[in-house]
Structures are given as structure tokens and as C-alpha cells.
Amino acid sequence: MRLLVVEDELKSGDYLKQGLGEAGFQVSLARNGLDGHHLAMTENFDLIILDIMLPDVDGWRILQSLRENQSNTPVLFLTARDSVEDRVKGLELGADDYLVKPFAFAELLARVRTLLRRGISPKQTEKLSIANLHLDLLSRNVLRDDKKIVLTQKEFALLELLIRRQGEVLPRSLIASQVWDMNFDSDTNVIDVAIRRLRAKIDDNFEPKLIHTIRGMGYKLEVEGD
Numbered sequence: 001m002r003l004l005v006v007e008d009e010l011k012s013g014d015y016l017k018q019g020l021g022e023a024g025f026q027v028s029l030a031r032n033g034l035d036g037h038h039l040a041m042t043e044n045f046d047l048i049i050l051d052i053m054l055p056d057v058d059g060w061r062i063l064q065s066l067r068e069n070q071s072n073t074p075v076l077f078l079t080a081r082d083s084v085e086d087r088v089k090g091l092e093l094g095a096d097d098y099l100v101k102p103f104a105f106a107e108l109l110a111r112v113r114t115l116l117r118r119g120i121s122p123k124q125t126e127k128l129s130i131a132n133l134h135l136d137l138l139s140r141n142v143l144r145d146d147k148k149i150v151l152t153q154k155e156f157a158l159l160e161l162l163i164r165r166q167g168e169v170l171p172r173s174l175i176a177s178q179v180w181d182m183n184f185d186s187d188t189n190v191i192d193v194a195i196r197r198l199r200a201k202i203d204d205n206f207e208p209k210l211i212h213t214i215r216g217m218g219y220k221l222e223v224e225g226d
């Protein structure tokens with residue numbers, strides 16, 4: 001699941017990005033309102049965490065633009081000011097929930113999960129599948145042939161990416177940026193190692209084989225012979 005965090009305070013931003021990343025989300029962090037506004041309007045997120053007090057384009061504006069564009073992406077806003085007017089304004093503008101700073105990370109995580117559960121309409125995907133492999137994005141369960149498979153967070157993120165883009169050859173550079181949030185350095189074999197581990201878990205003891213190496217290009221998830 002992809003989250004956007006818009007937060008100008010360096011420490012809070014890093015903290016949110018790291019914590020949510022460790023909780024298994026793919027997090028994009030915008031450190032100012034302008035970038036946050038741009039990302040919110042141009043990319044798809046499952047949820048947006050929005051700081052209200054931003055130096056340039058404030059959280060209200062971002063929220064307003066989103067709703068004016070018929071975007072239903074759930075928005076959780078963060079406010080330092082615990083005034084009734086702020087909360088009312090946020091909710092009137094179409095925020096789904098709010099949290100007053102400072103907050104406990106556990107509470108933020110609980111709110112995020114609740115909003116994601118609520119925000120999922122039947123059209124959106126909560127479960128991803130290919131052949132007899134099933135991923136549940138909320139419970140984070142992975143089943144192959146009805147057997148439960150335990151993946152690390154990175155393996156889960158890697159599999160989620162592969163399954164969302166099944167049939168496409170994904171270059172290592174794309175996998176590196178999407179799953180590891182890093183630029184691909186051809187000296188590192190981190191991706192190949194991760195693929196090998198993932199294969200051992202989801203492919204080695206099952207048929208049909210799903211992960212395919214495309215030499216010199218990258219990896220592809222596909223039912224053989226499709």
C-alpha cells in the first residue's frame with residue numbers, strides 16, 4: 001500500500017517515513033507543501049497523511065484541491081493546534097480523520113489501518129492474485145496452494161510490485177527504486193539475492209513457476225506458457 005506523507009519538520013518526516021516503512025507501507029515523503037500538492041495531484045496513493053502547517057502550500061489547500069478533483073483518497077491530517085475550529089474545518093474540507101501532535105506512533109498506525117480498511121471500495125484491490133498465489137494487502141497474508149507463506153517486509157513489497165505488474169519485465173533499477181527506495185547500483189546484488197529468497201519461498205515447492213529471470217533485463221512474474 002502506498003502512502004504519501006506531507007510533513008515539513010525534518011525529524012517528524014523521517015520518523016513517519018521510517019516507522020510506516022517498517023510497518024510495511026511504501027512511503028513517499030514530501031517535505032514541503034508544493035511537492036506534497038504535486039504528488040497528491042499526480043500520483044495514486046492509498047492514503048495521505050497531511051500536516052496542516054506548511055510554509056508554502058498548506059495542508060488545507062492540498063486537501064481542498066484533492067476533493068475538488070473528486071479524489072476520494074483517505075486523508076489523515078496532523079495538527080499541532082488542538083482547536084475545535086481546526087478540526088471542524090478539516091472535516092468539512094473532506095479529511096477523514098485527524099491526529100493532534102504530539103501523538104504516539106502506535107495510535108497513528110491504528111488510525112491509518114482503520115482508514116485503509118474503511119477506504120477500500122469493492123473496486124479497489126485488497127487482494128492480489130496470480131494462479132494459486134494470493135496476497136492479502138491488509139492482513140499481509142500470503143497463500144500459495146492454500147499454504148501460508150511467511151515473508152519479510154521487503155519480500156512482501158517485492159512480491160506486491162511483481163504481482164501488480166505481472167506480465168511486465170521489471171528492470172532491477174525499477175525494483176530498487178520501488179522496493180528499496182534507492183538508486184540501483186549495478187555492483188550490488190541485493191535484488192538478485194532478494195529474488196532468490198522470494199523464489200525459494202513461493203516458487204520452489206510449487207507449480208506453476210511464477211518468477212522468471214529475463215537475462216540482461218530483469219524479472220517478470222507470469223504463469224509459464226501464458
Ligand code: CA
Nearest residue numbers: 008051053054
Ligand atoms: Ca508543519
